[in-house]
Amino acid sequence: MSAPLIHGYEVVIGFETHTQLATRSKIFSRASTAFGAEPNTQACAVDLALPGTLPVMNREAVQCAIKLGLALGSHIALESIFARKNYFYPDLPKGYQISQFEIPVVQGGEVSFLLGDEQKTVRLVRAHLEEDAGKSLHEDFIGQSGIDLNRAGTPLLEIVTEPDMRSSAEAVAYARELHKLVTWIGICDGNMQEGSFRCDANVSVRKPGAPLGTRREIKNLNSFRNMQQAMDYEIRWQIEELEDGRAIEQATVLFNPDTGETRAMRSKEDSADYRYFPDPDLPPLVIAPEWIEATRTTMGELPRAMAARFVGGYGLPEYDAAILTQSKAMAAYFEEAAKASEQPKLASNWVMGELARRLNAQEQDIHQSPVSAQQLAQLIKRIVDATISNNAARQVFEALWSGAGSEVDALIDSLGLRQMNDSGALEKIIDDVIAANADNVAQFRAGKDKAFNALVGQVMKASKGKANPQQVNDLLRQRLA
Incomplete structure (x- = not known):
């Protein structure tokens, strides 16, 4: 299925994602990578490039690169080299x-994900190791800027895609999938507000079948919402420029979330502008095949494989499986509830529905849920064995969530929600309702189904909501036959 055209133009998007690696020290020094320290307190002599200092490779950063390569189905170079990328910023x-540059540690690979019901795959060019720069501070200074070098030397993997995406929605779905993957395998904490996962979007437009258009790179998109807004604005702007007869100039642009607009920051450099050359202070990075295989054994089940297992083993729809494997914690919660209740589809419905709704409303992660997987499983069992209705189950869930109790059966009794399953008592209520609602009985027998629903409602009211709805339907139809 091809992407829809926008005013006759095809959108082309590629991504470059800077993933901060979850190491305790920097890529070429032993300085801390902890977030939030006072400015310039975590920049050592190596990070500051003082004379006589030499970089030393962080083994854990290489381990992270190997994990990513294995997760993406990439080629992991047994020998790669570091280069100096020359530019002059404060x-x-x-x-x-x-x-x-020329020989990155991770080469090729792909990221697959669902966009609606459609499977999409984005090809990767490479993922290379590099150090982060410091940070220029403007907001706290009047008429001048400050420099914080705490981030200088922080280890990054820059993950570069082919220009395979054809809409902002597809690009955001790719970014979400990549974010899920790097956090799943534990190489990045994924905190976008702290800059641990930063995306640059290369956006261009063209007429169908034409060569690729001139791209503009939107830098440092640090939320999925901003990504969508920035790309949508940039797409509209480029189309308007071309329709007005103006050419697009290659540039690096910034997105302003307050105005919802992008603006050019500088002309976009090409690789020649950076004058890459091999770093003479660092030998080639050599990775033994045994290291790769040892890492493979520690990787555990990846989200795509787990989603496939949920479909094959639990009979879940692909959509459910994709949602439930958005994080390791959510997948583990679902699986515990599914096994304990022996009702995987019901467990899936509750996790994706009531549980997710409440977590989202309170901006909490699933590990913060006040309702445990075992409690949810017990609740599902009581729905299945007709102890409570679905509506009553939601009331019990609310009580569990608010801390009104921890035992499902005790809450059912204390709230008076146990369903009436005594057929004798229920038959008497039904006979009384039939006797008191002769008009509805006559309408039903005349073929009006709404009249039957009215009778069901009267029975439920008379039982104070405790009657089993299915049993009510069955007995009422028997009585009216």
């Missing part, structure tokens, strides 16, 4: 960034 102490 927050770059060396005057160059140590990165990888």
